[in-house]
Amino acid sequence: xxxxxxxxxxxxxxxxxxxxxxxxxxxxxxxxxxxxxxxxxxxxxxxxxxxxxxxxxxxxxxxxxxxxxxxxxxxxxxxxxxxxxxxxxxxxxxxxxxxxxxxxxxxxxxxxxxxxxxxxxxxxxxxxxxxxxxxxxxxxxxxxxxxxxxxxxxxxxxxxxxxxxxxxxxxxxxxxxxxxxxxxxxxxxxxxxxxxxxxxxxxxxxxxxxxxxxxxxxxxxxxxxxxxxxxxxxxxxxxxxxxxxxxxxxxxxxxxxxxxxxxxxxxxxxxxxxxxxxxxxxxxxxxxxxxxxxxxxxxxxxxxxxxxxxxxxxxxxxxxxxxxxxxxxxxx
Amino acid sequence: xxxxxxxxxxxxxxxxxxxxxxxxxxxxxxxxxxxxxxxxxxxxxxxxxxxxxxxxxxxxxxxxxxxxxxxxxxxxxxxxxxxxxxxxxxxxxxxxxxxxxxxxxxxxxxxxxxxxxxxxxxxxxxxxxxxxxxxxxxxxxxxxxxxxxxxxxxxxxxxxxxxxxxxxxxxxxxxxxxxxxxxxxxxxxxxxxxxxxxxxxxxxxxxxxxxxxxxxxxxxxxxxxxxxxxxxxxxxxxxxxxxxxxxxxxxxxxxxxxxxxxxxxxxxxxxxxxxxxxxxxxxxxxxxxxxxxxx
Numbered sequence: 001x002x003x004x005x006x007x008x009x010x011x012x013x014x015x016x017x018x019x020x021x022x023x024x025x026x027x028x029x030x031x032x033x034x035x036x037x038x039x040x041x042x043x044x045x046x047x048x049x050x051x052x053x054x055x056x057x058x059x060x061x062x063x064x065x066x067x068x069x070x071x072x073x074x075x076x077x078x079x080x081x082x083x084x085x086x087x088x089x090x091x092x093x094x095x096x097x098x099x100x101x102x103x104x105x106x107x108x109x110x111x112x113x114x115x116x117x118x119x120x121x122x123x124x125x126x127x128x129x130x131x132x133x134x135x136x137x138x139x140x141x142x143x144x145x146x147x148x149x150x151x152x153x154x155x156x157x158x159x160x161x162x163x164x165x166x167x168x169x170x171x172x173x174x175x176x177x178x179x180x181x182x183x184x185x186x187x188x189x190x191x192x193x194x195x196x197x198x199x200x201x202x203x204x205x206x207x208x209x210x211x212x213x214x215x216x217x218x219x220x221x222x223x224x225x226x227x228x229x230x231x232x233x234x235x236x237x238x239x240x241x242x243x244x245x246x247x248x249x250x251x252x253x254x255x256x257x258x259x260x261x262x263x264x265x266x267x268x269x270x271x272x273x274x275x276x277x278x279x280x281x282x283x284x285x286x287x288x289x290x291x292x293x294x295x296x297x298x299x300x301x302x303x304x305x306x307x308x309x310x311x312x313x314x315x316x317x318x319x320x321x322x323x324x325x326x327x328x329x330x331x332x
Numbered sequence: 333x334x335x336x337x338x339x340x341x342x343x344x345x346x347x348x349x350x351x352x353x354x355x356x357x358x359x360x361x362x363x364x365x366x367x368x369x370x371x372x373x374x375x376x377x378x379x380x381x382x383x384x385x386x387x388x389x390x391x392x393x394x395x396x397x398x399x400x401x402x403x404x405x406x407x408x409x410x411x412x413x414x415x416x417x418x419x420x421x422x423x424x425x426x427x428x429x430x431x432x433x434x435x436x437x438x439x440x441x442x443x444x445x446x447x448x449x450x451x452x453x454x455x456x457x458x459x460x461x462x463x464x465x466x467x468x469x470x471x472x473x474x475x476x477x478x479x480x481x482x483x484x485x486x487x488x489x490x491x492x493x494x495x496x497x498x499x500x501x502x503x504x505x506x507x508x509x510x511x512x513x514x515x516x517x518x519x520x521x522x523x524x525x526x527x528x529x530x531x532x533x534x535x536x537x538x539x540x541x542x543x544x545x546x547x548x549x550x551x552x553x554x555x556x557x558x559x560x561x562x563x564x565x566x567x568x569x570x571x572x573x574x575x576x577x578x579x580x581x582x583x584x585x586x587x588x589x590x591x592x593x594x595x596x597x598x599x600x601x602x603x604x605x606x607x608x609x610x611x612x613x614x615x616x617x618x619x620x621x622x623x624x625x626x627x
Contacts, residue, residue: 055427104610111369111430115564116609119602122557126599240553244438251431283442290435294428295421 007176010259011169018165022158031157033269035229038164040265043222044249045168045175045258046215051247052255053179054211055191056106060117061246063124064216066238067094068223073141073233074134083147087224094220099213106208113212121243128235140234147228160229167225168262171218175258178214187211241283245272248286251293254300263302336468341590342583343466347475348558349582350482354537355559356566356574357489358530363569364506365526368429372413372437373534374556378444380406380535381547385453395458403535410531414524437552444549455542478540485536486575489529493571502526506569534559561605567615576617 021034043065050056071093072086081089105116128135135141146155147163154160178184189197190204198204227233245268253264275282293300299307355377362370380402387398417432424432458477463470493499504512505522513519538547538555545551558581566577581601588600608615 051427055425057427057430101606105606108609108613111426112609112613114369114430115560116606118557119561119605119609123599123602123606126596126602130595130599244434247431247434280442280445283438283445287435287437287439287442290438291417291432294424294431294435295417298424298428 004180007173007180011173011176014172014262015165015169018169019162022161026158028157031161033273034266035157035161035164037262037265037269038161038168039222039225039229040246040249040269041168041262042164042171042225043219044246044253044261044265045171046211046218047246048250048253048255048258048261049175049178049187049211050215051250052257052260053184053187053191054208056208056212057111057114057247058117058212058215059114059243059247060121060124061215061219062238062240062243063117063121064094064098064219065223065226065242065246066124066128066233066235067097067216068220069227069233069237070128070135070141070223071220072224073144073227076145077141077143078134083145083228087147087221087228090224091217091221094223095213095217098216099209102209102212106212107205113208125235125238128238136234138235140232140236142232144227144231144233146231154228164225164229167221171221172258172262179258183207183210241279244283244286244290248289252289252300254302256299257302257306260300260302263305264300267301334468337590339467339469341586343469343471343475345583345586346579347478347582348541348585349562349579350479351537351541351555351578352558352562352581353575353578354482354485354533354540355555356562356578357486357571358533358537359559359563360566360569360571360574361526361530361533363563365502365523366414366418366429368418368426368433369560369568370527370530371430371434371556372440373530373559374554375437375440375444375552376406376410376531376534377538377541377555377559378547378549378552379409379440380538381455381542381551382444382448382453383535384539384542385455385547386448388455399539402539403532406535407528407532410534411524411528413531414527418527419520419524437556441549441552444552448547448549450549452546452548454546455539457543472544474540474543478544481536481540485533489533490571498525558601561601563615564605565608565615567617570615570617573615573617577615580616 018034022031025031043061047058047061050058068090071090072083075081075086075089076083101116101120102113105113129138131137146153147160148154152159154163179187186197186202186204186207189200189202190207194204223238226237249264249268250261251264252260252267253262254260271285272282275285297304355373358373358376359369362368362373383402383405384398387393387401388395391398393401413433413436417436418429421429421432457472457474459473461472461474463472464476465471493503501512501517502522502525504515504517505519509519512522534555537559538551541555545554559578562577562581563574564577565581566573566575581604584604585597585601589597592600
């Protein structure tokens with residue numbers, strides 16, 4: 001099976017599994033967690049591309065999540081824009097903003113993006129809290145309208161669920177396609193050896209900027225969904241803890257595979273709920289997870305799953321003599 | 333605006349700037365030795381503050397003993413962090429190692445909440461609260477302590493790097509680790525010691541500022557952010573750059589808060605950091621000296 005076929009099969013399986021979930025449980029409480037996992041999947045897919053494929057660390061992802069949320073919050077509550085317009089403009093505005101910041105920063109090699117995005121994230125948090133006339137300050141913005149399809153309002157977790165996961169699958173589809181094209185190959189080349197890539201005539205900076213903007217746009221989409229889902233946003237939803245959480249999702253799920261994000265998001269949202277009363281313990285786990293996963297399981301949980309599946313399938317189906325050799329850049 | 337006000341802003345800028353400089357030096361030392369940004373750097377300051385308070389209140393040690401003990405403990409922890417979480421994984425990419433330091437920072441913060449709780453703790457000012465008056469502006473004794481101690485620490489550190497064999501070995505390692513290794517410098521030990529010194533500097537900063545801002549589990553984020561900003565402003569990896577970056581950042585904040593708006597105090601400083609990264613990636617000092625070192 002070609003990698004691309006595998007991707008489509010995976011997307012179909014995900015769609016299948018996710019459409020069965022509401023049939024198994026109709027408790028709003030559990031569906032709410034699935035909605036949040038879907039939102040985090042959307043936010044983290046871009047970050048996964050950025051960390052795992054382009055080798056760039058962004059510490060400002062929560063800020064882009066917040067920009068998306070506030071964009072639609074402001075458009076709908078201050079300008080009376082319809083919810084769907086806010087939802088579609090949020091990723092565009094967030095992505096454009098990231099493009100503007102990324103263009104000068106990503107000419108530099110190494111960790112400059114980590115520094116700049118960290119500073120940018122903190123600035124945005126201050127703006128969210130201080131620009132009271134637009135954002136409602138620390139009290140936040142209330143009564144953001146629900147998304148409606150005609151007269152059918154997506155006002156319960158059960159109804160919102162489908163929208164979130166359809167968009168999550170769509171975002172995954174974009175990311176999976178992207179990594180199979182020239183863009184994906186260039187990004188891996190940049191990650192492995194940027195000098196070599198640029199000496200072969202690749203404009204490495206513009207690829208990095210493009211992927212940074214895309215990752216921000218996805219985070220913005222996630223933020224807009226969050227805003228319409230809760231009808232409420234406040235600076236607290238985009239703080240340091242959230243920033244760490246999205247990085248943990250990418251690292252624990254597996255940064256070298258787009259799919260890892262789904263696994264990481266489901267796991268971390270559930271863990272967060274499980275440890276709701278013990279936020280410190282949750283932070284301890286985040287810290288340990290970052291250290292231990294990077295040190296001992298750089299492929300993340302998805303890497304482990306993949307290895308297990310590979311082992312089982314080799315036992316069940318002996319490899320055919322003209323089988324494709326394993327893709328090195330994927331495996332490392 | 334009256335000159336007393338400007339002088340007051342200047343004093344407060346230099347005071348905070350000295351703290352930022354100490355943490356920025358920590359960032360620069362570890363960056364020079366390992367080319368890594370240690371995202372746990374700010375937490376060393378938080379730990380320094382908490383440990384000092386514990387030593388004073390629980391063990392009843394005098395300040396003059398508690399401060400050095402706390403600094404040594406945190407330095408030990410910094411060295412340990414390098415040995416346990418970074419050195420065994422040297423073959424990993426920079427991105428991975430930086431992620432590990434991010435994890436260490438989160439872990440230290442979480443452990444601090446578990447050990448010391450979520451409430452802020454206060455450390456009494458080192459020698460009273462009676463402010464002194466200079467040309468119409470006031471300066472607290474603690475501010476004098478901060479500026480004086482930072483100055484002494486910087487001079488001692490500069491002498492250490494310029495005069496001792498160990499300091500020269502560290503400089504050699506920063507310039508070219510392979511070459512340093514070839515001439516017999518224990519490069520790995522150098523990086524452990526660098527982490528320890530950086531952690532000690534962070535702890536010192538955290539202790540000095542504790543009487544002014546109180547110690548809180550989140551103190552580390554604030555200290556780390558400011559130190560990081562100062563280091564990139566001055567030019568990451570540069571010792572004079574860290575000092576200049578710290579002072580410039582402190583002054584920018586103080587004048588920004590006084591003349592523009594206190595709510596945007598942090599935003600002003602951070603915006604300058606982004607602008608410096610965009611326009612002068614080597615930082616202020618890096619640009620002047622022409623030895624732009626990319627982070």
